Amino acid sequence: MSSHDRNPSSPSSAPRLAVAAYSGAGTRPGDGAVLSGRALLRVICTAGSGALEYTHAFVTAYTADHLRGAVAQRLSVGAYELLSNALNFGSVSSDIVIELIESDNMVGVRVANDAIGARISMLTEHLLKLKTNAEQTFLEELRRSVTGGIPRPMLGLARVSHEVGLTLDLQVHERRVTVTAQCRR
Amino acid sequence: MSQFSGVQVPKAESIAIQVTAPNQVKLSGTITQKDPAQDLAGFFKALHTAALADKLTEVRADVSGLTFVNSSAIRLFVDWATWVKNERGHRYTLRFVTSRNVTWQKTSFMALMSLAKDVLALEHVT
Numbered sequence: 314m315s316s317h318d319r320n321p322s323s324p325s326s327a328p329r330l331a332v333a334a335y336s337g338a339g340t341r342p343g344d345g346a347v348l349s350g351r352a353l354l355r356v357i358c359t360a361g362s363g364a365l366e367y368t369h370a371f372v373t374a375y376t377a378d379h380l381r382g383a384v385a386q387r388l389s390v391g392a393y394e395l396l397s398n399a400l401n402f403g404s405v406s407s408d409i410v411i412e413l414i415e416s417d418n419m420v421g422v423r424v425a426n427d428a429i430g431a432r433i434s435m436l437t438e439h440l441l442k443l444k445t446n447a448e449q450t451f452l453e454e455l456r457r458s459v460t461g462g463i464p465r466p467m468l469g470l471a472r473v474s475h476e477v478g479l480t481l482d483l484q485v486h487e488r489r490v491t492v493t494a495q496c497r498r
Numbered sequence: 499m500s501q502f503s504g505v506q507v508p509k510a511e512s513i514a515i516q517v518t519a520p521n522q523v524k525l526s527g528t529i530t531q532k533d534p535a536q537d538l539a540g541f542f543k544a545l546h547t548a549a550l551a552d553k554l555t556e557v558r559a560d561v562s563g564l565t566f567v568n569s570s571a572i573r574l575f576v577d578w579a580t581w582v583k584n585e586r587g588h589r590y591t592l593r594f595v596t597s598r599n600v601t602w603q604k605t606s607f608m609a610l611m612s613l614a615k616d617v618l619a620l621e622h623v624t
Contacts, residue, residue, distance in 0.1 A: 365530070365532060366530050366531065366532075369530055370530070373566070383601060386565075386566075386600070386601040386602070387601055389566060390566070390601070390602055393530065393566070393568055394568070394569060397532075397568065397569075448609075451605075451609060452609055452612065452613070455572075455576060455609055455610070455613060456613065458569075458572075458573040458576055459573075459576050459577065459580050459613075466573075468569040468572065468573070469568075469569045472569055472572070472602070472606070475605060476601075476602055476604075476605040476606055477601055477602065477605075
């Protein structure tokens with residue numbers, strides 16, 4: 314597997330990033346679910362200062378270079394919000410894997426991470442609401458972002474589903490959670 | 499003297515901000531930091547307070563050059579709209595200038611309109 318560490322000039326507080334052309338090696342149960350196709354990009358990151366910004370910038374630059382503009386913009390939002398969720402709610406002790414996947418007709422971003430049972434239940438419920446009515450859920454989360462409340466507003470996934478119109482899929486294998494956001498190429 | 503144009507512009511990574519008298523603020527770039535409120539919440543509040551002090555009838559917030567924002571940044575725009583909506587005395591119209599070519603802007607600002615339509619206006623540019 315031709316992985317390599319991120320630019321060694323990065324600050325020491327920066328997260329560890331490994332980027333590789335997909336070889337199929339190193340996957341864990343749950344990492345390769347839902348959208349089947351070729352992985353254009355695979356990034357493994359650990360929680361830490363800048364993990365979100367660095368990884369998102371990299372994925373955005375890649376999609377902008379390889380996909381048409383509107384699709385690249387949509388996947389950029391999807392990548393950010395899925396990764397943000399994984400970093401905010403996932404287990405800090407496990408790697409987060411973010412992949413850009415393409416098939417003949419579809420392209421998507423997939424994020425896999427470990428999470429606790431309560432978080433998985435919350436995520437499952439939220440995705441069900443989004444599947445039922447994405448627009449209404451988006452508005453609810455927007456309202457809740459003003460008033461606050463518990464659990465904290467989950468506007469990110471609502472954006473992915475409603476704002477940029479990506480189809481969300483969730484796969485759970487024990488504690489490993491994989492969320493895929495995809496659209497037509 | 500316009501208080502609006504005198505509002506101190508924060509130094510924020512990856513975003514360019516320009517305040518122009520009498521009533522325009524232009525933001526361009528991207529907002530990806532985890533907590534953009536640290537840089538921007540106070541700035542938006544200062545613009546709001548200055549707009550009230552100047553008795554402006556409209557504030558133009560040109561976000562058409564913001565190619566990406568995270569959901570935390572969207573909350574800042576919701577907050578701003580809410581401040582205007584909750585004003586009991588003088589109110590102004592908060593006009594967001596958005597781009598048709600930037601995917602995230604189309605739906606977010608339409609949704610925002612539905613939450614505070616009496617104080618918001620949308621203008622689309624290409």
